[in-house]
Amino acid sequence: MNKNIKCLISAGPTREWIDPVRFISNPSSGKMGYALAEEAFNRGFSVDLVSGPVHLEGPQGVRLHKVETAIEMEKTMLALFQDAQIIIMTAAVCDHRPRECWEEKRKKAEFPTHLEFVENKDIVGALSERRKTGQKIVGFAAETETPLQHALEKLEAKGLDWIAMNDVSDKEIGFGSDINDVTLLSRRGESIPLGRKSKQEIAKGILDHIWP
Ligand code: CTP
Numbered sequence: 181m182n183k184n185i186k187c188l189i190s191a192g193p194t195r196e197w198i199d200p201v202r203f204i205s206n207p208s209s210g211k212m213g214y215a216l217a218e219e220a221f222n223r224g225f226s227v228d229l230v231s232g233p234v235h236l237e238g239p240q241g242v243r244l245h246k247v248e249t250a251i252e253m254e255k256t257m258l259a260l261f262q263d264a265q266i267i268i269m270t271a272a273v274c275d276h277r278p279r280e281c282w283e284e285k286r287k288k289a290e291f292p293t294h295l296e297f298v299e300n301k302d303i304v305g306a307l308s309e310r311r312k313t314g315q316k317i318v319g320f321a322a323e324t325e326t327p328l329q330h331a332l333e334k335l336e337a338k339g340l341d342w343i344a345m346n347d348v349s350d351k352e353i354g355f356g357s358d359i360n361d362v363t364l365l366s367r368r369g370e371s372i373p374l375g376r377k378s379k380q381e382i383a384k385g386i387l388d389h390i391w392p
Contacts, residue, residue, distance in 0.1 A: 192232030210234030
């Protein structure tokens with residue numbers, strides 16, 4: 181019964197290149213997004229997974245779109261967004277990219293002591309500006325301090341229906357972990373603690389609530 185419902189999920193980090201051999205990124209493993217994609221497929225949804233570089237196999241039955249940079253992720257998400265009813269943005273998108281990416285490897289002696297950065301577009305914010313009736317848009321909030329306040333601000337500023345708040349300063353659930361501890365917050369004021377569980381169990385909890 182879910183087979184005509186399209187679910188679009190982003191996962192993993194982005195890479196922002198400085199030159200052909202160096203980039204800025206973050207330690208996102210992609211595990212949460214891949215677990216969500218697998219669970220969504222198991223529930224019968226038609227699933228597109230847009231993934232930054234990770235060491236994971238694409239889940240069976242899921243259409244995997246590999247990207248590297250935030251700009252590539254934005255383009256791919258925008259192209260797939262129109263047909264999707266459920267959009268879940270777990271990717272740890274780099275907020276900035278180097279202003280310049282050198283075509284040739286920068287030699288050690290010529291490497292600058294300062295790099296200039298420009299801001300990447302807020303992808304989920306851009307999607308929610310284009311939202312159609314009936315679409316559910318879910319973000320993640322990776323926080324290290326006052327998580328509730330920051331997550332609620334992001335829920336509002338990015339125009340989301342739900343935000344999954346997690347405290348990435350907690351070593352046990354930080355980047356790369358197999359478990360997570362998520363509280364789901366909705367624009368209607370709900371606050372639903374899903375508890376400390378495997379990312380597979382958290383994925384089930386998220387889908388149970390956003391698409392009951
Ligand atoms: N996000 C996005 N595009 C960006 C940055 C973030 O779509 N350029 C999405 C993430 O995928 C996540 C949500 O926005 O769903 C919140 O990301 P997070 O990194 O927690 O917050 P930021 O918006 O980057 O804000 P800050 O770094 O100030 O906490």
